Amino acid sequence: MFINFWYPAVESEKLEDQPLKRRMLGQDxxxxxxxxxxxxxxxxxxxxxxxxxxxxxxADSCVQCPYHGWRFNGDGQCVRVPSIGMKEKPPGRARVDSxxxxxxxxxVFCFLGDLDESxxxxxxxxxxxxxxxxxxxxxxxxxxVDFKRAVExxxxxxxxxxxxxxxxMKGEDPNxxxxxxxxxxxxxxxxxxxxxxxxxxxxxRMRETSKRDENxxxxxxxxxxxxxxxxxxxxxxxxxxxxxxxxxxPIEETRTGLYxxxxxxxxxEDIHDETMMERNQYVAFQDRDILLTLHxxxxxxxxxxxxxxxxxxxVGRYRQWLMGWEARGWRNDMEKVRKAGEHTAFAIPxxxxxxxxxxxxxxxxxLPATPARAVGTGQAA
Ligand code: FES
Ligand SMILES: [Fe+2]
Numbered sequence: 001m002f003i004n005f006w007y008p009a010v011e012s013e014k015l016e017d018q019p020l021k022r023r024m025l026g027q028d029x030x031x032x033x034x035x036x037x038x039x040x041x042x043x044x045x046x047x048x049x050x051x052x053x054x055x056x057x058x059a060d061s062c063v064q065c066p067y068h069g070w071r072f073n074g075d076g077q078c079v080r081v082p083s084i085g086m087k088e089k090p091p092g093r094a095r096v097d098s099x100x101x102x103x104x105x106x107x108v109f110c111f112l113g114d115l116d117e118s119x120x121x122x123x124x125x126x127x128x129x130x131x132x133x134x135x136x137x138x139x140x141x142x143x144x145v146d147f148k149r150a151v152e153x154x155x156x157x158x159x160x161x162x163x164x165x166x167x168x169m170k171g172e173d174p175n176x177x178x179x180x181x182x183x184x185x186x187x188x189x190x191x192x193x194x195x196x197x198x199x200x201x202x203x204x205r206m207r208e209t210s211k212r213d214e215n216x217x218x219x220x221x222x223x224x225x226x227x228x229x230x231x232x233x234x235x236x237x238x239x240x241x242x243x244x245x246x247x248x249x250p251i252e253e254t255r256t257g258l259y260x261x262x263x264x265x266x267x268x269e270d271i272h273d274e275t276m277m278e279r280n281q282y283v284a285f286q287d288r289d290i291l292l293t294l295h296x297x298x299x300x301x302x303x304x305x306x307x308x309x310x311x312x313x314x315v316g317r318y319r320q321w322l323m324g325w326e327a328r329g330w331r332n333d334m335e336k337v338r339k340a341g342e343h344t345a346f347a348i349p350x351x352x353x354x355x356x357x358x359x360x361x362x363x364x365x366x367l368p369a370t371p372a373r374a375v376g377t378g379q380a381a
Contacts, residue, residue: 001025001147001250002227002322003348003366004113004330006123008247008259011138012103015039019063021054023251025112026337027348027364029099030054034061040074041110043097043347047078047360050345053096072096076352093358097350105129105261106138107247113330114349121188124225126245128263135268137277141258141284145291147228147250148299150258152318153287154230154246155222157181157194158311163286167198178311184223190317191223191231198236224318227325241265244280253334254297260284301326324375329366336365 002025009022009031020031021044028044030053042063044054051067058064062071062079070090071080076098078090100111105126113120128134143150153159158178161171181192195217221233228248235241242264249257262280300306301319308316325331337346346364353359 001253001332001334002325002330003332003364004111004115004325004328005121005226005228006102006109006111007228007249008107008257009041009110009249010108011140011259012039012106012108015108017058019054019056019058021052024110025250025332025348025364026252026334027346028052028054029110030056030063031101031108031110032058032063034058034074036061038074039101039103039108041099041101041108042072042074042076043099043350043361045096045345045347045361046070046072047094047096048081070094074098076350093360095352095356095359096361097347097359098352099348099350105136105245107259107261109247112348114351114353116351116354121226124229124231124245124247126243126261126263128243128265133268134263134265135270135273136264137262137273137280139260139262139277139280139284141260141281141288142251143256143258143288143291144254145256145288145294146254146298147248147256148318148322149291149294149297150248150256150287151224151228151230152299152315153291154232155191155224155314155318156312157192157196157220157222158309159287159290160196163290164283165286166283167196181311181313183313184221186223186225188226189224189321190314191221192314193219193221193233196220223314224321227322239266258284321375324373326367327370327373327375329369331367333365333367340365 007024015031015033017033022029022031029041030044031041034040044052046053046065048068048070051065053063053065056064056066062073064071069082070078072078076096078094081090102109104123109123111120160167179195181194184191198216198218219235224230228250230246232244245261247259251257262276303316345361347361349363
């Protein structure tokens with residue numbers, strides 16, 4: 001799992017003025033809305049004696065630990081220690097990590113890392129969001145899968161013919177071959193466009209509104225952005241567009257949350273949302289069923305332990321990107337984390353760690369940076 005990226009924690013409408021405990025990158029966090037309605041996110045472990053802040057309450061815009069009532073503001077600073085008397089100032093080290101939060105596309109995103117604002121990789125953008133002639137839906141799925149396996153599935157053009165019957169199972173055809181990939185490199189990932197065989201959809205309404213070409217071949221684009229987000233552009237006809245933005249949350253090594261934002265430029269009335277979401281879920285569950293059976297459960301770090309073919313080009317590139325971010329010192333050392341088990345509390349380092357010393361909770365172990373192999377922030381892989 002990787003620090004220093006924005007991750008989706010919850011739908012904006014579900015975050016209220018009470019603590020919400022959320023597991024992300026194998027660690028616990030607490031989120032809440034303060035008096036001004038701003039979303040806040042702190043590391044969940046209280047620096048006093050390990051209380052779970054997310055199991056406390058919100059008082060005076062702060063989160064209050066359920067154990068001895070210490071209160072922490074949105075900056076992670078403890079502002080009240082009842083045991084020393086209400087007039088006494090809490091010790092300077094009485095603070096926990098606080099993470100940058102922003103709300104976009106109906107989701108609360110947390111920046112889980114210590115980079116300063118100017119260095120942070122951006123959230124995968126939805127250019128169509130809020131534009132006239134577009135409608136969005138959002139669905140959440142959570143499965144026992146490695147987020148990397150899930151991303152690799154999203155950027156793999158060869159599985160469609162076998163996993164999704166919406167593609168007509170043309171993979172068994174003796175003349176079938178994955179069409180050439182038109183590769184698109186961006187600052188934070190690799191994608192491609194290619195021609196895909198996709199026969200008409202079953203839904204009557206979709207049939208009515210679509211005019212497909214004779215051989216039902218459409219152009220599809222997909223790619224990853226950072227370690228856990230994927231974009232997909234589907235044009236069922238030259239004028240119909242289905243653009244999907246998948247924001248994944250690595251919860252544990254083999255548990256992943258997925259916020260799927262689907263943008264469409266047809267069937268704009270809300271009565272069609274259900275149809276779209278049903279269809280998305282149908283396809284998503286087919287991917288899930290495959291992902292649940294993969295072995296090993298986590299994707300190999302390099303392509304030395306499996307056998308890639310030209311259609312796996314983006315998968316190979318994705319693994320190179322991950323190695324590049326690992327080389328920047330952004331990858332959790334899961335072996336050490338696992339070894340520590342429940343006996344050591346860790347926190348994902350927050351931006352304040354770069355300026356302040358004397359943190360009570362240890363930062364999570366990271367694999368050492370190897371700058372010569374690093375990628376990101378404008379550097380090509
Ligand atoms: S453990 Fe949180 S206040 Fe004591
Ligand atoms: Fe799929």
